[in-house]
Amino acid sequence: AQSVTQLDSQVPVFEEAPVELRCNYSSSVSVYLFWYVQYPNQGLQLLLKYLSGSTLVESINGFEAEFNKSQTSFHLRKPSVHISDTAEYFCAVSEGYNFNKFYFGSGTKLNVKP
Amino acid sequence: ETGVTQSPTHLIKTRGQQVTLRCSSQSGHNTVSWYQQALGQGPQFIFQYYREEENGRGNFPPRFSGLQFPNYSSELNVNALELDDSALYLCASSFGKTYNEQFFGPGTRLTVL
Numbered sequence: 001a002q003s004v005t006q007l008d009s010q011v012p013v014f015e016e017a018p019v020e021l022r023c024n025y026s027s028s029v030s031v032y033l034f035w036y037v038q039y040p041n042q043g044l045q046l047l048l049k050y051l052s053g054s055t056l057v058e059s060i061n062g063f064e065a066e067f068n069k070s071q072t073s074f075h076l077r078k079p080s081v082h083i084s085d086t087a088e089y090f091c092a093v094s095e096g097y098n099f100n101k102f103y104f105g106s107g108t109k110l111n112v113k114p
Numbered sequence: 115e116t117g118v119t120q121s122p123t124h125l126i127k128t129r130g131q132q133v134t135l136r137c138s139s140q141s142g143h144n145t146v147s148w149y150q151q152a153l154g155q156g157p158q159f160i161f162q163y164y165r166e167e168e169n170g171r172g173n174f175p176p177r178f179s180g181l182q183f184p185n186y187s188s189e190l191n192v193n194a195l196e197l198d199d200s201a202l203y204l205c206a207s208s209f210g211k212t213y214n215e216q217f218f219g220p221g222t223r224l225t226v227l
Contacts, residue, residue, distance in 0.1 A: 004156070019121075043118070043204060043218035044157070090156050101170050102147075102216075104156030 002027050002093050006105035014113050015083055021076040021108045023065075023091030033096040034092040034102075035065055044090065050074065061085075086112045116141055118207050118219035126225045135190040135222045139207030145169070146188040147216060148180060151178050151202040163188055164211050192224075200226045 003026040013019045025031065032051050036044040048059040055067040067074045074091060091105040119138045127133050138147050146163045149157035159172035163182035177193040186207070192199055202223050206216035 006156075009154075041220070043220045044206075045218070046215055049215075092156075099174065101159050101162075102149075102157075104149075104158070106154070106156045 002031075002095060002103040004091055004103050004105035006091055006108050008108050009106065010109045010111065012111045012113060013081055016080045019077065019080050019081050019085075019110065021089050021091075021110065023060050023074045023076065023105055025074070025091075025093045025103075027072070027093075027095065031094055032094045033065070033067055034094075035059075035063070035074070035076050036090045036092060036104075038090065038107075039090045040087075047076075047089070068084050081110070081112045083112050083114060085110060116203060118217050120158050120203075120205050120219040120222050122222060123217075123220070124223045124225075126227065128227050129195055129197060131226075132191065132193045133195060133224060135192075135203050135205075135224070137188045137190070137205030137207075137219060139186045139188070140217050141203075143207035143209050143217070144186050145210060145214075146182055146186065146210045147206045147208070148188070148190045149204040149206065149223070150174070151204055152198075153201070157204055160190065169211065195226045197226050200224060 005024045006099045024093045025089045034049045035047040051068045088107045092102045121136045147162040148160040151157040161171040162169045166182045179191045182188045202221040203223045205219045208214045208216045
């Protein structure tokens with residue numbers, strides 16, 4: 001079974017600073033990779049995904065993530081954060097042969113300070 | 115287009131009781147997945163239903179069971195509640211058996227006393 005590790009439970013950062021949220025997964029088999037964001041008292045929203053093709057994927061609000069197969073990582077980055085980015089971010093993996101089953105990391109709380 | 119809705123929003127039960135949580139999938143979706151999110155943790159996959167049949171299950175005991183109805187809404191039933199069942203239960207809907215984006219509901223917060 002997959003395991004997904006988000007090493008940083010909380011990341012404080014000042015507005016307009018860059019940020020990286022780290023995600024590592026355990027298996028080297030064919031995987032699909034996702035980042036979800038959860039705002040307080042809301043469900044999860046898909047931020048971006050990697051299914052195949054280019055290893056660098058981008059979201060519409062400036063986040064990007066790069067699939068690194070050799071390091072089994074899918075770190076999330078943003079060059080300049082906004083107060084509105086304050087939320088909890090979850091990395092998720094599904095295995096290509098069993099895409100129905102998603103494995104989530106424990107989440108990283110991003111706290112953007114003015 | 116109506117999104118994924120869940121009811122109730124909050125629920126308090128005592129140990130040993132049974133609970134039913136409900137989920138209405140997004141219009142046009144025929145697949146529903148259920149997740150348990152304990153406090154401070156990521157969601158854990160419980161099971162998935164595709165066109166009224168179970169289509170994958172996580173590491174949860176049989177007292178966690180589910181149903182999907184012809185209109186693709188779904189129920190999660192938990193029998194013999196334990197304190198550790200206290201969590202946010204999330205439902206997600208999608209279309210088809212192959213990968214398509216899952217849309218999550220706001221969740222039901224279950225507290226077991």
